[in-house]
Amino acid sequence: MSTEIKEKIEVEHSECHDHFNDTIEDNSPKATVIKSDAEKIFVKKLNWTLLPFIWSIIFIQFADKSSLSLAAVLGMLQDTHTSQSQYSFLGSVFYIGYIVWQIPNNYFIQRLPIRRYLGVLLVLWGISVGCTALCQNFTQLVICRVLLGLFEAGTYPCLYIVLNSLYRRQEQSACFGFLWMSNGSGTIFAVLISYGIAHLDGAHGIAAWRWNYMIYGILTVVIGIATFFFMVDSPQSKYLRLTEAEKKIVEARTQDNAVVMDRAVKVSHYWEAVKEPRYYLVLLAAFCNNLSNSGLVVFSTPFVATLGFTSLNSILLQIPSAAISVLFVLLAVVINRKSKNMSLPTIVCGGIAMIGCILLACLPHTSIKLLGYYLAWGFNGSYVMLLTIVSNNVSGYSKKIWYNASVMVAYTVGAFVGPLVMLDYEFPVYRTGMIIFVIGNLLVVLSVCTMLYLMKRTNKKRAQNTHGEKTDAHLDLTDKQDKNFFYKL
Template sequence: MHIGRYLGFLLIVWGSVLAATAASQNFSQLAAMRFLLGFSEAGVYPCLILLVSTMYRRSEQTMRLGAFWLCNGISLAIGGVISYGIGHLHDVAGLRGWQWLMLILGCVTVLVGTITFFFLIDDPRSLRWHHNAEEQILVEERIRDNAVVRNSKVNYDHIREALREPRFWCFCLISFLANMQNGALTTYSATITAGFGFDKFQAIILQAPTGLVDCLYILVAAYVSQRTGQTIYVGCVCLLGTATGLLLLELIPVDRLKLIGLYFCWGYAAAYVMLIASVSSNVSGYTKKIFYNGMSMIFYTAGNFVGPFLMMSSRKHFLGGMIGYIVADFLAIGLFLYARWGMVKVNRKRLADPAPEPTNVEDDLTDVQDHNFIYRM
C-alpha cells in the first residue's frame, strides 16, 4: 500500500475511534477506546517521517520535520482555547462538554484522513506531478541525495546491522528519556497549573502559552540547525532549556510565577525533532531507515508511558518527578554527544580515504556499506 493511502486510512480510523469515544459510559470503555486510539495513532508519525526522508534532500529535512512538530505546538496552543469553549457545551443535546470535544475533533480527523487518502502525493516520481525532462533530472538528484529508494522487500541484514550499532541504542534511549516528561507534562500540566492557585478553567486556558513556547522552541531550533548544519548540538541546547525550566519550576518561590518554569519545560519537543532529523538524514538503506524510525517511536511511546509514574503527588510540586526528568535530560545530552562523536569519527576516515566510485542509489546500501555517505551533524 502507498504511504499516502496507509496514512489516510490510519487517520480515518483514528478519527472514528475518537468520535466513538463520546459514547463511553464507564472507565473500562474509555480505557478500551484509548487503547484503540493509540493503536491507530502509532503509525502516523513513522509515515510522516518516512515521507519527509524520501521526498526531500537531507539538507531540507530538518525544517520539514520541524513543521510537523510545529503543528503539534499550534494545536496545543489553540487546543486549550477550543477545549475551554467546548467545555461550556455541557448538556447541549444531552451531551457533556468532553463528549462534544471527542465528536468534533473526531469528525475533523476523519475529514483530514479522507483528503489524505485520495489526494496526498507520496512519491517523488509520481506521474501526478507531471514533471518535464528538466524537473525529472532534479527529482533523480534529490533521490540520490537522500539515499532512499522505496521497495517492498524486508532486508534483514539492515536490521541486524542497526542492532549492532551503538548509535541505534543511543537514539532509542534518547527518544525514551527525552519523552518521559512529555507524557507527564501532557497529563499533569493542567493539574500543576491549578496547584499554583488557579481555578479549573483558568488552568485550561493557561495551557495555550505552552503551545506557543513549544512552537518557538521548534522554530528557533529548526532555523539554527538549518543555518549552522548542527542538529545534535541544537538538540542538546533544547534539552538544557528543558532542564532549566524544571529547575525554575521547583526553585521559584512564588507559586504563580512558577508558570515561567513550566513554560520553559517544553524544549524537549524541539530536541526530539532534532533527533528524528538526525535519524532521517543519517540513516540510509530503506529497511534500516524504517527500523530506526519504528524503534524510535516505540521508545518514544514507552517514555510517554513511564514518565507520568515518576510524578509523586504526595510531595510538593511533584519534586520526585521533576528531579527524575532533569536526570533524564542530562543522560540524553550525553547520549547525543556520544552518537555525534561516533559519526564524526567515521566522517574523518571517509574524507581521508574517499571511495573510488560513486554510489548507485538503486543498490539500497546502508550508511555503513556506502563509503561515500557523509553524516550530517
C-alpha cells in the same frame, strides 16, 4: 545483475548524476547543495502540496491525544467515576496500543501505499475518539485509549519516511522542525476550539468533555478520508504533476537523500542496525526526551489549574506553552542552519528544558511556576535534532524504516513511563517526576553528543579512502555498506 542491465541503469541515471554532482560544493559532512531556480520552484510546489496534510494530521493527532487532559477539568473524572491514580493510568495505557502496533506497522509501511494506509488509520482512530464520548466508566475509557494508541501508532513513522524520501538531507532539520511546530501551532487551534466547546456544557443534555470527543472524532475521520485520496506520499506521486524537467530534479534529490522506496523487506538491514552502538544511543535519547513530553502533556491542564486558575483559564493557558514549544523548535532549526552543527542546538534546548524542570521542582507552588513550566518545553528543540540526525545519517530503505520504528518504540516507552513518575501522593508538585525529567534531558544531550562523535570518527576514516565519489541511491545500500556515505554532523 547482468552487464546489459547495469549499462541501462547507468544510461538512465547519468544525466541526473551529472546534475547532482554539479550542485554539490564537496563531499564533506557540511556539503551544501546549491539549488537551481527550477528546483526552488519545485520545492515550493512540493511544500504547498504536502505540508498542509502534515499540519492537519499532526494537529488532529495532538488534539485527540490531549483531549484527555482537557476532559479531566471538564468533568470526565466525575462522570466516569475515575480516580486520580486511574487518570494517571489512562495517560499511560494509550501507549500500550502504540507499542503493540510498531512491528506490524514496520511491515505495512514498506508493503502498502503510505497515503492509503495512513488514511485508514486516521479513520479508525477518529472512530475511537468519537466512541470515547460514549464511555460511562473507567474500563470503557481504557479500551478507547488503547485503541486510540493502536491506530495512532503508524502516524509518525509514515510521515518520517515521506519526508525522508521527498526532501534533501540539508532540508530535513527544517522539515522535522515544521513537523514539531505543527504540534505547537496545532495545539493553539485545538485549545481555542476546546475552549469554545467547553461552553457547550449541558447543551442537549451532553457534557462538554463528551462534545469535545465527538467533534474531534468527526474531524479526524474527515482528515483521514482526505489523506487516503489526496496526500503526496512518494517522489513520483501523481499529485505533484511532475514535468520532464522536474523528474530530473526529483531524481537528483533522491540521490542526495539516498532514500529509494523499496517494497522488498531486507532483514539484513535490521540486523545491521541492532549491532550499531549509535542505535542504542538513539533509543536512549528518544526514551528520555519523551519522559517529560508525556508527563507535561497529560498533566498540563490539571497542573495549571492547581496554580489557582479556573478550569477555563487553565485551558487557555496551554496557548503560551504551545507557542513557546514552537519557538524552541524554531530556535533549534535556526541554530542548526546557521552553525551547520547538530550538537549545539541540542545542548541549548536540552539545557533550557533542564532549567525549566529544576524550577518546577524547586519553586513555591504558585503562579511563578508557570515560568518553569514554559521553559520545560525546550525538549521539543532537542527532539527535532534527534530526528534530523536519524534522517540524515541512516541509509538503506529497510534500515531507515527500522530506525524510525525503533525511535517510536523508545518514544512510546518513555511516554508510557512519563505519567507514572508523576506520583499521586506528590500531587500537585510532582517533585520526583521533575527531578527525573531533569536527568532525562541531560541524558538526551549526552547521547546526541556521543553519537555525533562516533559518526565524526567514521567520517575521518572514510575521508582518507574516498575521492569524492557518489554511490547510486538506487542500489539501496546502507550507510555502513556505502563507503562513500558521509554522516551529517
